[in-house]
Amino acid sequence: MKVAVVGATGAVGQTTLKLLDERKFPVSALRAFASERSAGKTVTFKGEQIRVEVLGPAAFKGVEIAFFSAGSAQSSEYAPRAVKAGAMVVDKSSAFRMDPTVPLVVPEINAHAIAGHRGIVACPNCTTIVTVMPLKPLHDVGRLRRVIATSFQAVSGAGVDGVEELRHQTLAWARGEAITPRHFLHQIAFNVIPHIDRFGEGGYTGEELKLVNELRKILELPGLAVSPTTVRVPVFTAHSIAVNAETEVKVTVARAREAFGDFPGLTLWDEPSANRYPMPVTVEGRDDCFVGRIREDLSCDNALNFWVVGDQLRKGAALNGIQIAELLTR
Amino acid sequence: MKVAVVGATGAVGQTTLKLLDERKFPVSALRAFASERSAGKTVTFKGEQIRVEVLGPAAFKGVEIAFFSAGSAQSSEYAPRAVKAGAMVVDKSSAFRMDPTVPLVVPEINAHAIAGHRGIVACPNCTTIVTVMPLKPLHDVGRLRRVIATSFQAVSGAGVDGVEELRHQTLAWARGEAITPRHFLHQIAFNVIPHIDRFGEGGYTGEELKLVNELRKILELPGLAVSPTTVRVPVFTAHSIAVNAETEVKVTVARAREAFGDFPGLTLWDEPSANRYPMPVTVEGRDDCFVGRIREDLSCDNALNFWVVGDQLRKGAALNGIQIAELLTR
Numbered sequence: 001m002k003v004a005v006v007g008a009t010g011a012v013g014q015t016t017l018k019l020l021d022e023r024k025f026p027v028s029a030l031r032a033f034a035s036e037r038s039a040g041k042t043v044t045f046k047g048e049q050i051r052v053e054v055l056g057p058a059a060f061k062g063v064e065i066a067f068f069s070a071g072s073a074q075s076s077e078y079a080p081r082a083v084k085a086g087a088m089v090v091d092k093s094s095a096f097r098m099d100p101t102v103p104l105v106v107p108e109i110n111a112h113a114i115a116g117h118r119g120i121v122a123c124p125n126c127t128t129i130v131t132v133m134p135l136k137p138l139h140d141v142g143r144l145r146r147v148i149a150t151s152f153q154a155v156s157g158a159g160v161d162g163v164e165e166l167r168h169q170t171l172a173w174a175r176g177e178a179i180t181p182r183h184f185l186h187q188i189a190f191n192v193i194p195h196i197d198r199f200g201e202g203g204y205t206g207e208e209l210k211l212v213n214e215l216r217k218i219l220e221l222p223g224l225a226v227s228p229t230t231v232r233v234p235v236f237t238a239h240s241i242a243v244n245a246e247t248e249v250k251v252t253v254a255r256a257r258e259a260f261g262d263f264p265g266l267t268l269w270d271e272p273s274a275n276r277y278p279m280p281v282t283v284e285g286r287d288d289c290f291v292g293r294i295r296e297d298l299s300c301d302n303a304l305n306f307w308v309v310g311d312q313l314r315k316g317a318a319l320n321g322i323q324i325a326e327l328l329t330r
Numbered sequence: 331m332k333v334a335v336v337g338a339t340g341a342v343g344q345t346t347l348k349l350l351d352e353r354k355f356p357v358s359a360l361r362a363f364a365s366e367r368s369a370g371k372t373v374t375f376k377g378e379q380i381r382v383e384v385l386g387p388a389a390f391k392g393v394e395i396a397f398f399s400a401g402s403a404q405s406s407e408y409a410p411r412a413v414k415a416g417a418m419v420v421d422k423s424s425a426f427r428m429d430p431t432v433p434l435v436v437p438e439i440n441a442h443a444i445a446g447h448r449g450i451v452a453c454p455n456c457t458t459i460v461t462v463m464p465l466k467p468l469h470d471v472g473r474l475r476r477v478i479a480t481s482f483q484a485v486s487g488a489g490v491d492g493v494e495e496l497r498h499q500t501l502a503w504a505r506g507e508a509i510t511p512r513h514f515l516h517q518i519a520f521n522v523i524p525h526i527d528r529f530g531e532g533g534y535t536g537e538e539l540k541l542v543n544e545l546r547k548i549l550e551l552p553g554l555a556v557s558p559t560t561v562r563v564p565v566f567t568a569h570s571i572a573v574n575a576e577t578e579v580k581v582t583v584a585r586a587r588e589a590f591g592d593f594p595g596l597t598l599w600d601e602p603s604a605n606r607y608p609m610p611v612t613v614e615g616r617d618d619c620f621v622g623r624i625r626e627d628l629s630c631d632n633a634l635n636f637w638v639v640g641d642q643l644r645k646g647a648a649l650n651g652i653q654i655a656e657l658l659t660r
Contacts, residue, residue, distance in 0.1 A: 170500060229572045
């Protein structure tokens with residue numbers, strides 16, 4: 001397959017290149033695109049240096065599949081052009097996610113939604129993906145009624161600049177220097193910021209509203225009650241979400257463990273007696289999402305509390321995108 | 331007043347000494363106690379060096395008020411002896427909090443509970459104090475029905491050793507060295523750990539069960555439905571809690587803002603348009619608890635989401651203890 005990666009120098013683009021190799025995606029030719037400030041740089045794919053190109057009118061000639069992770073503006077402009085040029089697009093931006101003509105896919109959950117795509121398939125927001133992975137098997141056994149989710153999101157979700165910001169601020173602290181925020185609105189080292197994306201309707205942030213709308217679309221539950229709080233934490237690359245999920249039918253902890261453990265892409269790490277539960281540093285670099293701290297809610301008969309962690313760059317972004325491409329090219 | 335501080339070299343003890351001075355508590359004599367490993371050290375009070383003593387049989391002779399923050403075992407053993415010697419005890423440990431004969435007090439909320447004390451008054455757990463501060467005014471206007479709380483807890487909650495652990499691990503990272511956990515079970519730098527205190531009933535941790543039981547006792551709502559998740563984050567000294575609170579009577583955001591803003595010890599920082607909301611780094615060193623991100627719950631008619639942050643060492647511990655002492659000696 002002739003493959004293009006748009007946003008190839010970014011955090012998700014870099015992970016996409018690594019995973020295309022790891023998963024032996026059948027790449028016959030690879031083109032790497034990025035913004036003008038990366039023009040002339042190279043990226044590495046299977047040990048080879050590939051020159052980074054700037055997107056232009058003929059960018060997608062001959063390309064069969066294009067991975068977009070360069071932001072909404074780039075996707076809005078260039079994804080339709082790539083489709084017109086004959087490519088299938090896997091879009092990691094928020095540009096088309098809520099477009100009713102565009103499937104929003106987590107392959108383990110709604111692979112069927114890919115049928116009837118018109119060239120673009122959208123990949124959900126990273127926090128949505130990690131949150132929805134345990135919600136689907138729970139829904140299958142108990143029918144979801146209400147979800148209250150509180151996220152602990154890594155800086156990689158804000159791209160390479162976010163990662164560099166945490167690194168620089170922490171090194172400045174180690175040298176005894178003052179910390180000056182550049183990329184985030186506030187200091188992120190040794191802090192938590194309850195604000196991701198712009199503020200919107202009802203005092204919710206864009207990140208919070210994405211979680212509500214995308215969960216509903218992926219699970220095909222347009223009326224699902226979702227209450228979101230999204231928070232940035234000084235962690236490099238894995239997102240954690242504390243979830244309270246209420247179901248129509250009571251699901252015991254034992255039944256939930258079974259359902260989670262059986263679900264593809266989800267691994268159960270829930271052994272309190274061994275102090276074992278997922279954490280960002282133990283999940284980073286892994287493909288699966290990991291779930292633990294499963295407890296019956298003390299405050300509601302038909303609800304469970306649990307804790308799910310996923311690598312934001314892998315299942316939260318690049319891996320999910322490549323899994324979509326694998327479906328598209330099957 | 332003749333004052334004793336037990337656990338004077340600890341994080342809470344140190345802050346107690348600082349605040350006794352700041353708040354001009356009428357101290358005529360001060361004795362500082364700590365464990366044997368601190369014997370012979372000195373602590374500073376009002377610029378004077380005070381020699382640290384080890385607790386012994388005659389430790390509390392002549393002491394009128396004693397602040398205990400040396401852990402449950404020390405409190406269980408020595409607080410009753412201090413009372414017997416004629417002192418009033420403000421206990422920051424969990425030893426007596428759920429004892430029905432011991433008042434558990436947050437002065438802004440249940441100062442009346444102090445009446446009838448038998449020598450010991452307990453100070454709630456730090457996370458409970460920060461969480462209950464906005465819950466009380468919300469209860470007063472809407473009657474609380476259910477609380478779902480997810481905490482982001484600073485390392486100071488684990489004492490000086492916790493603070494040193496985050497500092498050392500971060501400095502090791504900055505030098506490119508491996509990180510070895512010593513005090514916490516797992517790496518805390520660049521990580522979040524969904525486990526504080528020992529695991530207990532139903533898969534909940536001691537910290538989570540404390541939140542449930544202490545909220546009920548302070549608010550005098552023995553049947554309050556509480557669903558807790560407590561998480562350690564790499565932050566130095568302020569705790570943040572994401573709260574979802576359901577009330578019997580609908581409380582609008584405007585009404586909640588008014589109620590929060592009017593409550594003593596609570597400050598409203600809720601201006602999304604100015605990117606203003608409380609965060610650990612902006613709250614550290616302040617006496618009040620700060621509340622923001624107030625939103626109507628999208629998933630429930632009579633519920634609000636909000637975010638509250640308090641300095642764990644001040645209102646979460648030492649300050650609340652001194653406020654109790656001020657009530658006791660009024």
